[in-house]
Amino acid sequence: MFTGLIEEVGKVLSLAGDQGTKRLTVAASELPREMKKGDSIAVSGVCLTAVAIKKNSIGFDLAVETLDRTSLSRLAKGALVNLELPMKAGGRMGGHIVQGHVDGVASFLGLEKIEGKDDYWLRLEIPAELAKYVVFKGSISVEGISLTVAKVEASEVTIAIIPHTYEMTNLKQFKPGDPMNIEVDIIAKYAEKMLIGQAAPGNVTLGKLVAEGF
16 A cells, blocks of 8 residues: 655656566666565556666566556656655555555646746546546545645646645656546545445445434
């Protein structure tokens, strides 16, 4: 499990392979010291297994499923990726629950500085089927970053970005139309399943949730 707090920004060295599984190699100066072969790490929000670790780089094998469902297949040499190691047992939950299981790919619309302030507005278009899980002031993972939703209009989502997040993540590299990995709040999906009476054990209904104070 991850929390969406980025620990380091890596740089893509290569994405090799013509068909099927591809090898992604990322340059990183800090996190390789803490890792061993087989460890998990979130790469721009995608949970991957490290298969090759060197002093200043990490290698991953990307399955066809990963390439099809995320933006990683579009990475080019020099692209920036957000890196986060899994949360340690007993660690502090600083962001929100991020599984590293990308739900879809959003389209970057813009990142504009707010007039008279140091903050920015991040705007993106999310897949229509994910819009129902995104709510005002709710949590969302964008490129592995735990962020808070400021506005939702149909499938367009607006998020306030503070200077620290702007400087310490890969958000500054995106151009209009670029793909971004999105993971909606897992709690929203569990709540949906409970409301339609599919949770087990028992048959949890809206009435029961209201009675319990939800």
